[in-house]
Every structure is written in C-alpha cells, then in structure tokens.
Amino acid sequence: MVLAMGAETSPAAGAPPREIVLRTEGLTKRFGKRVAVNGLSLEVQRGDVFGLLGPNGSGKTTTLRMVLGLIWPNAGQISAFGLAMSDGGNRRDALRRIGAVVEQPAFYPYLSGRENLLGIATFAGLPNSAASRARVDEVLMSVGLASRARDSYKKYSLGMKQRLGIAAALLTKPDLIVLDEPTNGLDPAGVVEVRSLIGSLAQQGITVLLSSHLLYEVQQVCTRVAILKEGTLLAQGTVSALLAAQSGLQLAFAQQEQLAQAVEVLRVAAAEYPWLQGAQYVQPEPGAWVPPGGWALLVNVPIERAPEVNALLAARGIYAAELRRREASLEQFFLAVTAAPPPAPPVGAPVAAIQGGQL
Ligand SMILES: Nc1ncnc2c1ncn2[C@@H]1O[C@H](COP(=O)(O)OP(=O)(O)O)[C@@H](O)[C@H]1O
Ligand SMILES: [Mg+2]
Numbered sequence: 001m002v003l004a005m006g007a008e009t010s011p012a013a014g015a016p017p018r019e020i021v022l023r024t025e026g027l028t029k030r031f032g033k034r035v036a037v038n039g040l041s042l043e044v045q046r047g048d049v050f051g052l053l054g055p056n057g058s059g060k061t062t063t064l065r066m067v068l069g070l071i072w073p074n075a076g077q078i079s080a081f082g083l084a085m086s087d088g089g090n091r092r093d094a095l096r097r098i099g100a101v102v103e104q105p106a107f108y109p110y111l112s113g114r115e116n117l118l119g120i121a122t123f124a125g126l127p128n129s130a131a132s133r134a135r136v137d138e139v140l141m142s143v144g145l146a147s148r149a150r151d152s153y154k155k156y157s158l159g160m161k162q163r164l165g166i167a168a169a170l171l172t173k174p175d176l177i178v179l180d181e182p183t184n185g186l187d188p189a190g191v192v193e194v195r196s197l198i199g200s201l202a203q204q205g206i207t208v209l210l211s212s213h214l215l216y217e218v219q220q221v222c223t224r225v226a227i228l229k230e231g232t233l234l235a236q237g238t239v240s241a242l243l244a245a246q247s248g249l250q251l252a253f254a255q256q257e258q259l260a261q262a263v264e265v266l267r268v269a270a271a272e273y274p275w276l277q278g279a280q281y282v283q284p285e286p287g288a289w290v291p292p293g294g295w296a297l298l299v300n301v302p303i304e305r306a307p308e309v310n311a312l313l314a315a316r317g318i319y320a321a322e323l324r325r326r327e328a329s330l331e332q333f334f335l336a337v338t339a340a341p342p343p344a345p346p347v348g349a350p351v352a353a354i355q356g357g358q359l
Contacts, residue, residue, distance in 0.1 A: 018045040020082070021176050021207045022067065027076035029062050029231075036062040038231040039076070044176075044209055044224075049202045051218040051239075052211040053334065054228035060211035061102070063228075064180050067209070068100050080176070099169030100178040101162075109154035113145055113164050116153055120168045139167040142204070143197055159190025163197055170206075177201060179210040183217050195221050215330040219243075227334060234337045239330065245278070246328030248300040249309055252284060252291040254321040262297055265316045266309070273308075275301060285332065289322045298326055 022044040029037040037059040044050045052060050065071045067078055069091050078085040080094035107116045117136045126132040140149045143163040148156070156164065162182060169177055182198065183191045198221050201208055212218045218225060219239060226236040235242060253259055263279060270276040278300040284290050299309055303325045310323060 018047060020044070021046050021048075021080065022209065023077075023079050024063070024067070025077045027063065027066060027078065028074050029059070029066060029071065030074050036231050037066070037073075040228070040231070040233050042226055042233070042236065044207060046175075046207055047202065047205070048224050049198060049208040049210070049222045051222035051225040052209065052228065053213070053215060053218055053225050053330070054211075055213055057230075058213075058228040059231035060213075060228060061180055062231075064100075064102055064178055064209070064211060068098065068102060068178060069095060070102070096172065097175045098178060099172060099174035099176070100180075101165040101169050101182065102178065102180040105165040105168055107153045107161070107164065110152055112150045112152055113156065113160075113167075114140060114149040116164065117168060117171065121171050124172055126171065135171060135173075139170045142170065142200070143167040144193070157190060158186050159193040162186060162190065162194050166194075166197060166201075170201075174206065176207045176209065179208065181212055182210055183212065183214060191217060215334050219330040225330070227337060229337075235333075242333055243328045243330070245300065246298075246333050247326055248298050249303060249306050250282065250284065250288065250296050250298050250322075250324050250326040251309070251313075251320040252289055252296040252322040253318070254291065256291070256293040256295075258318050259291075259293070259295060259297055261316070262313055262318050262320075265313055265318060266299065269312050275305060276309075277301070282326075285326060288324060291321065296322075 020043055022042070024040055024042045027037055027040040027042075028035070040059070040063060042050075042052075042063075052063060054060055062071070066073050067080070069085065081097060083090035083094045085091045085094060108119070111119070114136060117140065118133065121132050121136055122128060126135065137146070137149070140146045143166055145160060145163055145167065148160065153161070153164070166177070166179070166182070179198070183194050186194060195217065198208055198210065202223075210218075210222070222239055224236070224238050225242065227234045251262060253262065259281070266276060266279055276299070280298050280300075281295045282298040283294060284296045288296070301309060306323060306325075310320065313320060
C-alpha cells in the first residue's frame with residue numbers, strides 16, 4: 001500500500017511565514033527501559049489549534065509535561081517563542097506566556113467558580129486588586145461561565161468544570177494554552193461546550209496545543225495535527241492535507257490486472273489534466289466491494305471528476321466494477337497509518353510510480 005501524503009498547503013505568496021510558537025526537536029523521554037516519547041519533532045505555529053493525537057499510552061501527556069517543564073527530556077530540545085527551554089531564565093519567561101490544563105485542576109467544591117479563580121489568581125501572583133478581580137470576571141465571561149460564577153463548584157457539570165479549568169489557565173493572558181485531553185470524560189453536551197470554547201480561544205488569537213485520543217473530536221476543532229504511535233511521530237500536517245490525501249474516487253476492478261493498467265492510463269493522462277494529482281492503492285473501506293486481490297485504487301480527485309476519470313479509463317477498455325466516493329476521517333487516516341502492513345499489492349504493479357501524490 002502506498003500512502004501519498006498531501007503536501008502542506010503553502011502560505012499565500014507574499015504572506016509572511018507564521019511565527020513558530022513551539023518547536024520540539026528529537027524530543028525523547030524514557031521511563032526505565034520504556035521509551036515513552038521517541039525523537040519527536042513538532043512545530044506549532046501561531047494561531048494553530050494543534051492536536052497531538054494517538055491512542056492511550058502513545059506519549060501525549062509525557063510530551064505535554066516536557067513542554068511545560070514538569071519533567072525533563074532524556075534527549076532533544078524544546079523552544080517556545082524562540083527561546084530554548086533548556087536555559088532556566090528562558091524557561092521562566094516562556095512558561096509565563098503559557099497556560100495549561102494538564103493535571104486535573106484542584107478546585108474547592110464549596111467555593112464558587114469565581115472564588116476559586118480569585119484564589120488561583122493570588123497564587124499565580126496577580127495582585128489583590130480591582131484589576132485582578134476584573135480579569136477573573138473577564139475569563140469567566142470568555143469561557144461562558146459568567147452567569148454561573150457565583151454557584152459553588154460542586155454544582156457544576158463536567159463541561160463547566162473543564163471550562164473553569166481553562167478559565168484558570170487564561171488568567172495570566174497566555175499566548176499559548178496547553179490542554180491535555182480537554183474533552184475526555186465529558187458527556188456529549190460538555191464536549192460541544194469545550195469544543196466551541198477552544199474555537200473561540202483560537203479566534204481571540206491564542207494558540208492552542210491539545211492532546212486527544214478522540215480523533216473525531218479533533219477533526220472538528222484542530223487546524224493541524226501530529227499523530228503519535230508508541231511515542232513515535234507518524235504524520236504531521238494540516239487536517240485538510242492529511243484528509244485530502246486519503247479522499248477521492250475509489251475504483252475497484254473485477255480483474256486484478258486492470259488495476260495496474262488503470263494506473264498507467266491515469267499516469268499518461270496526468271500530463272494533460274492537471275487535476276489528476278495522485279493515486280494510491282488502498283484497501284477498500286468497510287462496506288465497499290472487495291475486488292479480487294483485495295486492492296482498490298484511490299484517485300485523489302473531487303467526486304465531480306468521476307465521469308471524466310471513468311471516461312478516460314473506458315476509452316482504453318478499462319471498466320471499473322465499482323466506483324465510489326471515499327471521504328476520509330482522521331479516524332480512517334489514523335487506522336491507515338497505524339495499521340499493520342497489509343498484504344502485498346498486486347504483483348508487477350508500479351507502486352513506487354504513484355508514490356508521493358504523483359501519478
Ligand atoms: N511517570 C511514569 N513512569 C513510568 N512510565 C510512565 C510514566 N508516565 C508515563 N509512562 C508511560 O509512558 C507511556 C506514555 O504515557 P503517556 O504519555 O501518559 O501516554 P498518553 O498520554 O498518550 O496516554 C506509557 O507507556 C506510560 O505507561
Ligand atoms: Mg494522557
């Protein structure tokens with residue numbers, strides 16, 4: 001199987017490159033013999049809602065804890081706002097610009113949300129002033145808790161508790177906010193609340209780095225993602241580019257040799273038709289017809305091009321037995337990049353020739 005990765009959408013010509021808010025290079029953390037994070041290089045740009053994705057145990061929390069200076073890497077570098085975090089002074093300066101909800105925040109159940117935040121503001125070094133109290137009210141407002149600010153914490157729903165945690169992280173006006181599994185354990189309403197809050201943080205110009213094992217959730221809110229498996233980075237890019245590479249027109253043929261013939265026809269046609277950008281062998285998605293040999297061809301074109309693709313092939317006597325739209329979700333993408341290697345593609349087929357999104 002070939003995984004053609006879509007190219008990252010390049011910034012519009014003339015647009016200044018975006019500031020790198022956070023960069024890790026070769027970040028590695030071992031616990032005894034276990035490698036929790038393995039040579040991880042990430043780049044979070046200003047304005048991103050960046051999702052660190054992977055199943056439980058893949059190293060997400062460990063990565064975020066290293067970023068926040070809570071644990072020390074065994075190897076690799078972290079820089080935030082261009083400052084190397086290995087330097088103590090830099091680290092303090094950078095961490096002042098980062099808010100986080102990583103460990104379960106401890107709130108007093110019998111105090112109100114507002115009283116809890118006032119306490120945290122004091123602890124965070126904000127002066128006991130009218131301005132600090134105004135800031136508390138401001139963050140309560142921005143997480144949508146203003147009307148419930150005087151209710152005791154124990155009366156809050158899980159979604160409200162999570163939003164209060166985010167409010168606490170916002171007190172110091174961070175440029176970057178780090179959230180570990182922000183929707184984990186929430187009911188569907190809570191998930192929607194927190195998701196829309198994350199979207200509104202991004203609109204306020206706060207860069208968000210979050211982790212999640214819930215890929216569907218992430219697809220709804222993240223602009224860029226990195227996919228981790230067992231501490232190793234499998235893919236990184238914009239959600240749209242990762243999905244585009246896995247979406248398009250899926251063709252299946254009744255005769256196995258037609259698969260390679262179809263690739264050849266499309267390769268030749270690509271010289272003439274710029275919209276023919278890439279193709280790859282894929283295993284049919286669940287529910288699709290499984291052709292002999294088990295492989296289908298995914299052509300990375302919009303579904304509107306189906307008649308043209310079909311006509312190109314038919315003109316050469318190649319008739320698809322099934323032709324369907326394939327729309328990838330991050331879930332499918334994740335399965336595709338984490339799955340065990342599938343059986344070999346058809347013998348003699350020019351697999352390498354269609355690698356990297358090129359026919
Ligand atoms: N403090 C620790 N001591 C030993 N092993 C740890 C510790 N923290 C995490 N691990 C191990 O490191 C791996 C990654 O864990 P973690 O970063 O929590 O993953 P995730 O957040 O993606 O679920 C797991 O195998 C976990 O058991
Ligand atoms: Mg975790």
